[in-house]
Amino acid sequence: xxxxxxxxxxxxxxxxxxxxxxxxxxxxxxxxxxxxxxxxxxxxxxxxxxxxxxxxxxxxxxxxxxxxxxxxxxxxxxxxxxxxxxxxxxxxxxxxxxxxxxxxxxxxxxxxxxxxxxxxxxxxxxxxxxxxxxxxxxxxxxxxxxxxxxxxxxxxxxxxxxxxxxxxxxxxxxxxxxxxxxxxxxxxxxxxxxxxxxxxxxxxxxxxxxxxxxxxxxxxxxxxxxxxxxxxxxxxxxxxxxxxxxxxxxxxxxxxxxxxxxxxxxxxxxxxxxxxxxxxxxxxxxxxxxxxxxxxxxxxxxxxxxxxxxxxxxxxxxxxxxxxxxxxxxxxxxxxxxxxxxxxxxxxxxxxxxxxxxxxxxxxxxxxxxxxxxxxxxxxxxxxxxxxxxxxxxxxxxxxxxxxxxxxxxxxxxxxxxxxxxxxxxxxxxxxxxxxxxxxxxxxxxxxxxxxxxxxxxxxxxxxxxxxxxxxxxxxxxxxxxxxxxxxxxxxxxxxxxxxxxxxxxxxxx
Ligand code: NDP
Numbered sequence: 046x047x048x049x050x051x052x053x054x055x056x057x058x059x060x061x062x063x064x065x066x067x068x069x070x071x072x073x074x075x076x077x078x079x080x081x082x083x084x085x086x087x088x089x090x091x092x093x094x095x096x097x098x099x100x101x102x103x104x105x106x107x108x109x110x111x112x113x114x115x116x117x118x119x120x121x122x123x124x125x126x127x128x129x130x131x132x133x134x135x136x137x138x139x140x141x142x143x144x145x146x147x148x149x150x151x152x153x154x155x156x157x158x159x160x161x162x163x164x165x166x167x168x169x170x171x172x173x174x175x176x177x178x179x180x181x182x183x184x185x186x187x188x189x190x191x192x193x194x195x196x197x198x199x200x201x202x203x204x205x206x207x208x209x210x211x212x213x214x215x216x217x218x219x220x221x222x223x224x225x226x227x228x229x230x231x232x233x234x235x236x237x238x239x240x241x242x243x244x245x246x247x248x249x250x251x252x253x254x255x256x257x258x259x260x261x262x263x264x265x266x267x268x269x270x271x272x273x274x275x276x277x278x279x280x281x282x283x284x285x286x287x288x289x290x291x292x293x294x295x296x297x298x299x300x301x302x303x304x305x306x307x308x309x310x311x312x313x314x315x316x317x318x319x320x321x322x323x324x325x326x327x328x329x330x331x332x333x334x335x336x337x338x339x340x341x342x343x344x345x346x347x348x349x350x351x352x353x354x355x356x357x358x359x360x361x362x363x364x365x366x367x368x369x370x371x372x373x374x375x376x377x378x379x380x381x382x383x384x385x386x387x388x389x390x391x392x393x394x395x396x397x398x399x400x401x402x403x404x405x406x407x408x409x410x411x412x413x414x415x416x417x418x419x420x421x422x423x424x425x426x427x428x429x430x431x432x433x434x435x436x437x438x439x440x441x442x443x444x445x446x447x448x449x450x451x452x453x454x455x456x457x458x459x460x461x462x463x464x465x466x467x468x469x470x471x472x473x474x475x476x477x478x479x480x481x482x483x484x485x486x487x488x489x490x491x492x493x494x495x496x497x498x499x500x501x502x503x504x505x506x507x508x509x510x511x512x513x514x515x516x517x518x519x520x521x522x523x524x525x526x527x528x529x530x531x532x533x534x535x536x537x538x539x540x541x542x543x544x545x546x547x548x549x550x551x552x553x554x555x
Contacts, residue, residue, distance in 0.1 A: 067133035081257035091215035094243030099213035107155035114151035133367025185213035190262035198227035294451030297444035310344035377426030450494030
């Protein structure tokens with residue numbers, strides 16, 4: 046198993062990946078880049094360990110997961126410190142969206158896995174199976190590969206491993222090369238909680254390590270960009286390995302004239318800038334009805350201008366953290382420059398902040414339109430472009446004018462109207478007078494439409510995807526030969542024809 050202790054060796058042989066603190070620019074440590082052969086060895090180990098993990102059943106697995114839940118809360122500060130050091134995010138962003146999520150998820154899957162994956166006795170109307178026992182069961186796929194991004198090393202990389210483990214699979218996690226330390230710490234935590242050897246392993250490395258993992262496992266859960274998601278699906282097609290894809294987004298916020306503007310402005314500032322805007326379900330663009338546009342823009346700009354940015358030195362120290370991934374800084378700046386070149390105005394922010402560390406100033410843009418990349422491509426940074434629209438229909442048309450369909454929000458005091466509009470937005474989740482918090486309800490499916498993903502996490506489907514459905518049909522009492530078996534006869538064939546007519550031929554004619 047790759048571990049933090051392996052890091053110095055990796056550094057010596059030159060095959061390691063340096064892990065940097067983006068808020069300081071300092072190198073924290075180095076982790077190994079696993080080769081395809083090393084990935085194969087991890088998978089072999091996982092295959093050997095998985096049957097026993099499956100055999101101990103939900104209750105025993107639940108015990109390990111509940112111990113892990115407690116381990117997360119007991120070690121919250123240590124985990125937060127690790128997350129903050131490798132992402133540069135604030136203490137609060139690590140606490141609320143990562144520690145709280147993981148702690149809840151361990152308990153949720155421990156409790157719900159036996160229900161979601163219980164045998165389902167079925168009844169059928171078909172006379173051919175009358176009196177037989179019909180059951181659908183869910184068997185673990187075997188070895189699950191999870192490939193994760195850098196923005197939420199605990200929630201979006203490790204988080205998907207929890208239901209996979211609860212279902213009885215062995216799991217190999219390939220974290221982003223930028224943020225591998227949280228995953229390694231979780232491996233240590235799970236060991237301390239009694240998870241058997243080989244059931245959870247971390248394959249540190251780069252894109253090639255991820256690609257090698259796809260070749261070997263029975264299911265790939267991928268979270269990352271749409272561009273890489275396509276590559277993952279293509280690679281998985283070679284071995285017909287099923288995939289779950291949680292990809293990029295460009296979430297629209299629609300503010301109607303009757304919205305509670307103070308709440309909408311607070312939410313716009315928070316849900317576009319939390320985690321430095323590096324959230325797949327960040328508010329990335331806003332459409333505001335003309336009568337309240339000026340007021341809304343003034344409120345949002347004041348709130349964004351007041352944000353404190355910098356290296357987090359503990360609770361309450363800063364509001365907005367660093368840009369975690371170096372190339373992201375260029376993408377954010379390119380979107381802002383492109384907008385300005387095409388006539389947009391920067392009301393606050395608008396440039397990278399002075400070092401050390403990688404920071405982009407919290408930015409509000411106005412006079413924007415859909416010729417600008419800031420309105421059409423995922424920016425994934427602390428920027429908020431706001432556009433004036435004539436009415437709700439124009440806002441809806443623009444919201445749906447996107448290849449993405451991850452999440453959206455509608456803001457109005459008329460919640461019936463808001464919900465009606467929400468149902469017309471092309472996105473996997475739409476909030477009315479809220480944003481992002483739906484993600485914390487693990488009962489709710491979370492997944493993108495269009496190029497934002499395939500399949501969902503959370504809810505029943507969020508664990509059943511890690512299983513193979515098996516149909517069982519058991520015939521207890523039966524004669525030596527059923528009437529439809531050989532040899533065929535004119536009489537039985539005629540009877541089957543009559544039966545078919547009797548059962549299905551009585552539909553009304555138009
Ligand atoms: P990337 O797509 O760049 O990378 C994701 C993971 O895939 C990383 O571990 C990466 O490794 C790995 N990888 C890269 N190339 C390959 C390959 N050819 N085969 C297999 N694996 C590969 O995404 P980011 O890390 O930049 O994350 C940001 C993106 O994630 C944003 O688009 C964001 O919207 C999305 N996201 C979506 C979420 C959702 O739930 N829908 C949640 C969170 C983020 P390495 O880092 O080593 O290159």
